[in-house]
Amino acid sequence: MDDSDDAATQTPSPARTTANPAPETTIGRIVEVPDTMTVPPRSDAEVPGYVRALGLPGLADIHVHFLPQNVLDKVWEYFDNAADNYGRDWPINYRFDTDTRLDIVRELGLRAIPALTYPHKPGMAAWLNEWNAEFAAAHDDVIHCGTLYSEPESADYVPAALAAGAKLFKVHVQVGVFSPDDEVLDPAWMALEAASVPIVIHAGSAPLPGTYTGPRAVANVLERFPRLTFVIAHMGMPEYDEFADLAERFDNVFLDTTMFASGYFSSPAEVAPAYRERLAGLEDKVILGSDFPNIPYPYVDQISGLAALGLGDGWMRSVLWANGAKVLGLD
Ligand SMILES: [Zn+2]
Numbered sequence: 001m002d003d004s005d006d007a008a009t010q011t012p013s014p015a016r017t018t019a020n021p022a023p024e025t026t027i028g029r030i031v032e033v034p035d036t037m038t039v040p041p042r043s044d045a046e047v048p049g050y051v052r053a054l055g056l057p058g059l060a061d062i063h064v065h066f067l068p069q070n071v072l073d074k075v076w077e078y079f080d081n082a083a084d085n086y087g088r089d090w091p092i093n094y095r096f097d098t099d100t101r102l103d104i105v106r107e108l109g110l111r112a113i114p115a116l117t118y119p120h121k122p123g124m125a126a127w128l129n130e131w132n133a134e135f136a137a138a139h140d141d142v143i144h145c146g147t148l149y150s151e152p153e154s155a156d157y158v159p160a161a162l163a164a165g166a167k168l169f170k171v172h173v174q175v176g177v178f179s180p181d182d183e184v185l186d187p188a189w190m191a192l193e194a195a196s197v198p199i200v201i202h203a204g205s206a207p208l209p210g211t212y213t214g215p216r217a218v219a220n221v222l223e224r225f226p227r228l229t230f231v232i233a234h235m236g237m238p239e240y241d242e243f244a245d246l247a248e249r250f251d252n253v254f255l256d257t258t259m260f261a262s263g264y265f266s267s268p269a270e271v272a273p274a275y276r277e278r279l280a281g282l283e284d285k286v287i288l289g290s291d292f293p294n295i296p297y298p299y300v301d302q303i304s305g306l307a308a309l310g311l312g313d314g315w316m317r318s319v320l321w322a323n324g325a326k327v328l329g330l331d
Helices: 044-053 069-080 098-108 125-138 154-163 183-195 215-224 240-249 273-281 300-307 313-328
Strands: 145-147 168-172 199-202 230-232 253-256
Touching: 044 098, 044 300, 125 145, 125 154, 145 154, 154 183, 183 215, 215 230, 215 240, 230 240, 240 253, 240 273, 300 313
Parallel strands: 145 168, 168 199, 199 230, 230 253
Antiparallel strands: none
C-alpha cells in the first residue's frame, strides 16, 4: 500500500445511528471497590457522572488514536484478522466516522484529544506529521501530535514538527521494527528533550513481541537523554516491573494504563499484589490511556478496571486527570 496518495479514495466509515448504536454497557462485569471509594461507572453513559463525583474537570487520556482514514482502514483490517495476528478476536468497538468518534470522546469527558499516529515504514512519518498539523488546526480540542521513524530525516522533521507546535509524540517500536536507541534518532531525542514534549512509546513486548521491544533500549535512550518525557504505553506490558523501574528512576518517565486491567489482556483480580503496591507508590506516574477507538470493549471498562484495583479515589484522581493534565499542560 502507499500511505500518502490514496487518501482521496477513502470511504468514510458509517456514522453512529439507531441501527448502529454506541456501546452502552459493560458485558456482564460487576466491579467491586472498597466502600470508601466512589462507585465506578457501569457504562460509557455513566462515565461523566463518575468524573464529576470525583470532582474532576474531565479525563486526561493520553493514548487516543486518530489517523488518516486510509491508514485507519488498514489498522482496522489488521484487527479484523486478529484471530490470525494475535490469536484472538479483536472487534473494534468504536468503528465510526471521525466526527462521531470525536463526539464520543468529548461526551466521555476528554478536555483535550490526542491524535496519535505512527509509521510502519520509512518515509511515512513526515507525511503523518503534516496530517497531524492539519487535523489539530481543524479542531480546537485536538492535541497537535507528531511521530517519528528511525531514519536520518527525523533530524529535520522532528524539530520542524516541534516548531510547528506539536505537543505530544507517539513511537511504536513493534510496528516500526526499529530500536529506539538507534543513534540515527539522537538529534530527534535531543530536540524532544529540549522541548520537554512527552512521547508515548509502545516498547513493551505485548501484545506482540518485536525484534526491538523491551525495556533495555528505552533505558539506553534515557541514559543519554535523562530528561526526556517518556510515557510507557500499556504500562510496559508484559515487562511491567522493568518499566516501573524506569518510572521510579527517571523524573519524567510515566506509565500509561492503556488496556491494563480492562479485562481483555489482564483483569484487576490478576494483578499481582506486589505490583499493585508498586502502583500505589507510583501514584504520580500513572496516566490514563485507553487506545480509543481501537479497543475490543467499551471505554468504561478501562475506568472501572482501574477503580477495581482498589487504590482509592485519590489515586483515581491522579491517574484519570492530574498526572495527564500536568504532562499535557492542561488546566
Ligand atoms: Zn495505541
